[in-house]
Amino acid sequence: MSAILPPAERLWWKHPLDRVEGTWIVIAFVWCMILFFMMVFWHIYGRQNLSTETYTTTPEAFMAKAEAWAAQYTVRTDEVSGLPIVAPPDGGDAYIISRLWSFWPILELEKGKTYRLHLSSLDYNHGFSLQPVNINIQVVPGYEHVVTVTPNQSGTYSIVCNEFCGIGHHTMVGRLYVK
Amino acid sequence: MSIATTYRTCPRSGLQFEANAEKLIIANAVAAVVFLLIGGVLALGVALTRWPAVHWLQADTFYQVLTAHGIDMLIFWIIFFEIAVLYFCASTLLRCRIATPRIAWLAFALMLIGAVVNNYAVYKGGSSVMMTSYVPMMAEQSFYLGLILFAVGALIGCFVFFGTLVVAKRDKTYEGSVPLVTFGAITAAIIAVFTIASGAIILIPTWLLSLGVIDKVDPLIYRMIWWAFGHSSQQINVAAHVSVWYLVAAVVFGAKPMSERVSRGAFLLYILFLQLASAHHLLADPGLSTNWKVVNTSYFMYFAVLASMIHGLTVPGAMEVAQRQKGYTRGLYEWLRRAPWSNPTFSGVFISIIGFGFLGGISGVMMGTEQLNMIIHNTIYVPGHFHATVVVGTTLTFMALTYYLIPTLFKREMISPGLAKLQPYLFGLSMYFFCLVMMGAGTLGVSRRHWDMAFSGMPMAYEWPGAAYLMMGLVGISAVAAIVGGAIYIYVTVGSLLWGKRIEGGAASVASKPTPLMAPAAVAQGYGSQGFAAPGTFVLAMVFLVAFILYYFVNWKYLSTVWGLS
Ligand code: HEM
Numbered sequence: 001m002s003a004i005l006p007p008a009e010r011l012w013w014k015h016p017l018d019r020v021e022g023t024w025i026v027i028a029f030v031w032c033m034i035l036f037f038m039m040v041f042w043h044i045y046g047r048q049n050l051s052t053e054t055y056t057t058t059p060e061a062f063m064a065k066a067e068a069w070a071a072q073y074t075v076r077t078d079e080v081s082g083l084p085i086v087a088p089p090d091g092g093d094a095y096i097i098s099r100l101w102s103f104w105p106i107l108e109l110e111k112g113k114t115y116r117l118h119l120s121s122l123d124y125n126h127g128f129s130l131q132p133v134n135i136n137i138q139v140v141p142g143y144e145h146v147v148t149v150t151p152n153q154s155g156t157y158s159i160v161c162n163e164f165c166g167i168g169h170h171t172m173v174g175r176l177y178v179k
Numbered sequence: 180m181s182i183a184t185t186y187r188t189c190p191r192s193g194l195q196f197e198a199n200a201e202k203l204i205i206a207n208a209v210a211a212v213v214f215l216l217i218g219g220v221l222a223l224g225v226a227l228t229r230w231p232a233v234h235w236l237q238a239d240t241f242y243q244v245l246t247a248h249g250i251d252m253l254i255f256w257i258i259f260f261e262i263a264v265l266y267f268c269a270s271t272l273l274r275c276r277i278a279t280p281r282i283a284w285l286a287f288a289l290m291l292i293g294a295v296v297n298n299y300a301v302y303k304g305g306s307s308v309m310m311t312s313y314v315p316m317m318a319e320q321s322f323y324l325g326l327i328l329f330a331v332g333a334l335i336g337c338f339v340f341f342g343t344l345v346v347a348k349r350d351k352t353y354e355g356s357v358p359l360v361t362f363g364a365i366t367a368a369i370i371a372v373f374t375i376a377s378g379a380i381i382l383i384p385t386w387l388l389s390l391g392v393i394d395k396v397d398p399l400i401y402r403m404i405w406w407a408f409g410h411s412s413q414q415i416n417v418a419a420h421v422s423v424w425y426l427v428a429a430v431v432f433g434a435k436p437m438s439e440r441v442s443r444g445a446f447l448l449y450i451l452f453l454q455l456a457s458a459h460h461l462l463a464d465p466g467l468s469t470n471w472k473v474v475n476t477s478y479f480m481y482f483a484v485l486a487s488m489i490h491g492l493t494v495p496g497a498m499e500v501a502q503r504q505k506g507y508t509r510g511l512y513e514w515l516r517r518a519p520w521s522n523p524t525f526s527g528v529f530i531s532i533i534g535f536g537f538l539g540g541i542s543g544v545m546m547g548t549e550q551l552n553m554i555i556h557n558t559i560y561v562p563g564h565f566h567a568t569v570v571v572g573t574t575l576t577f578m579a580l581t582y583y584l585i586p587t588l589f590k591r592e593m594i595s596p597g598l599a600k601l602q603p604y605l606f607g608l609s610m611y612f613f614c615l616v617m618m619g620a621g622t623l624g625v626s627r628r629h630w631d632m633a634f635s636g637m638p639m640a641y642e643w644p645g646a647a648y649l650m651m652g653l654v655g656i657s658a659v660a661a662i663v664g665g666a667i668y669i670y671v672t673v674g675s676l677l678w679g680k681r682i683e684g685g686a687a688s689v690a691s692k693p694t695p696l697m698a699p700a701a702v703a704q705g706y707g708s709q710g711f712a713a714p715g716t717f718v719l720a721m722v723f724l725v726a727f728i729l730y731y732f733v734n735w736k737y738l739s740t741v742w743g744l745s
Pocket residue numbers: 219222223225226229245246248249250252253256257309310311559562566569570574626627628629658659661662665
């Protein structure tokens with residue numbers, strides 16, 4: 001028995017390494033560098049990088065801004081849910097308010113156009129989980145996160161809340177259209 | 180100063196136990212198993228509710244049970260057991276008395292009271308906030324108070340461990356450097372101090388908030404510091420279970436570390452770089468810069484991943500070298516075929532090593548990649564990943580260690596050795612499958628911590644693809660199999676303690692025997708002096724690497740198809 005006994009060679013840091021270990025360390029090290037630089041590479045060449053543009057806000061301020069914006073771009077009202085359907089212009093702002101237990105309003109975007117999507121919560125943490133594309137972003141109260149999105153496929157999407165936000169968490173689901 | 184205590188040497192294992200340390204190790208390990216039992220019962224509720232065809236519990240009960248499951252397992256089961264491991268690695272391996280046994284009992288009492296208070300808060304209702312308890316969602320004040328008491332107790336336990344190292348040094352109970360396993364335990368304890376301090380920094384203000392003493396804790400700062408506690412404590416687990424892997428390699432095979440320098444160096448990397456991992460949970464958050472995310476999520480260029488990849492090679496490598504010296508040299512894998520597969524201590528650890536690496540390690544690096552995180556954040560992929568690390572990795576390793584300790588520490592013959600033989604396979608392999616299908620469902624986007632994937636009655640319900648339902652059904656089935664495996668562990672260990680035949684534990688003596696030194700390893704007298712000492716392990720490592728590379732780039736491919744984000 002041995003790994004449970006003190007080593008006889010006192011200076012363990014002088015203990016020679018084995019060739020298997022040496023080879024593996026080199027390989028693993030190279031792989032770790034690839035892992036690291038892949039993230040950097042994607043920031044330069046990739047098209048999916050989460051924006052970090054953030055402002056501190058308050059529930060009142062965020063709601064006021066979102067409502068003013070919606071008043072301007074609402075195109076119709078969804079019959080089933082009663083939510084406004086809002087179609088912002090290309091390159092414009094889009095807002096989604098997360099609160100217990102709904103997403104407000106319904107966005108109508110266009111394929112290939114780019115939008116500045118503002119996310120914030122009026123109460124607890126919520127999760128913005130866009131399905132079925134599967135993009136997941138944390139929504140934190142007090143912070144307004146501005147994410148630039150470019151839908152690449154038209155269709156009907158759902159926004160599922162995937163951060164636990166209390167007893168109605170599993171009822172928190174919204175909608176988003178891409179023309 | 181001499182303190183009246185006695186030592187006994189176990190006739191089977193040759194391990195020497197000091198009387199006070201022995202009682203403390205037993206108490207902490209027993210408390211751990213009690214929480215594993217509670218957590219396991221709760222797991223049944225969680226799993227049978229997430230199995231769509233069964234959908235057992237009501238929503239409020241489900242969230243309550245899930246909160247308790249997370250805390251009882253991840254915090255109470257694991258940390259009680261770790262304190263036992265720390266005391267073992269100091270007092271037993273260094274053959275010295277434990278420092279300040281009274282204070283160690285105080286630590287134990289605080290942990291136990293804290294755990295009970297916290298559990299009571301959750302069961303009473305009003306604290307179903309999940310173990311993460313993100314503000315501004317608030318639990319009852321006793322929820323936080325319980326966690327704080329527990330943390331203080333665990334912190335004191337760490338200091339008793341450090342004190343014991345000092346005692347050993349001063350009383351010269353060993354020569355030279357501490358054994359590798361103790362070195363790993365020191366790593367775990369150092370990380371634990373950092374971790375628990377972070378826990379205190381965030382939980383104390385939150386407790387004050389729940390009492391109305393202060394009026395705001397920033398939600399984003401909460402997340403950052405909470406995860407410095409929550410994630411870094413997973414690094415305690417890694418350091419602890421890797422130490423136990425070395426320990427089991429030593430006691431089962433008489434294996435020596437291939438190279439002390441490499442293994443210890445890898446532990447040092449943990450200390451240097453593991454602390455940064457709270458970033459893993461903040462990659463999809465607002466407010467943090469890209470540079471901060473990239474540097475921290477990668478533990479500064481993946482040096483901690485490097486360390487784990489090293490341990491993943493050197494532990495089985497040490498076993499291989501030991502087996503080859505016994506003459507099992509045919510082919511690449513005679514050493515492995517001739518391993519004691521019916522000894523649950525070995526099979527548990529081996530299943531743990533493979534599962535931790537292939538399932539937990541690869542998925543962890545994938546989801547910890549800044550951009551890739553967006554396709555799994557808060558999906559059920561996340562619990563899929565961490566059941567591979569903390570259940571297949573840590574829990575199964577601790578189970579395997581328990582089988583070794585039953586005759587040595589608890590002085591009992593194991594009851595139902597046949598069941599014990601089966602247990603690591605049933606528990607480990609069904610957990611493999613459980614993790615895989617959770618990751619599968621998560622890749623399809625299914626949310627974690629979610630009571631009703633059907634969104635019944637909701638006008639805008641999202642309909643998950645059929646494959647997602649299939650995966651969640653398989654989650655339920657494999658969970659039941661794993662829970663049966665867990666129940667067998669509890670039955671065998673608790674049963675052995677209660678009804679196992681008592682065995683002779685060695686006479687008590689007032690003098691401690693000195694710790695012998697390990698003979699120099701035959702392997703590494705010089706670089707390559709043994710040729711290529713562990714070719715089988717090396718091939719296994721290459722298979723691992725290929726799986727890693729493929730899976731990693733498949734996910735980049737997947738990411739490249741989603742909406743443009745900038
Ligand atoms: C047979 C054993 C187990 C089964 C079947 C099981 C099942 C589950 C399931 C299905 C979930 C996810 C629920 C969801 O997010 O909706 C979960 C969550 C969790 N489990 Fe387990 N589990 C087991 C053992 C363990 C063990 C041993 C640990 C820790 C050592 C553990 C720690 C956790 C944690 C921390 C969570 C997350 C709770 C949260 O989201 O707050 N589990 N478990």
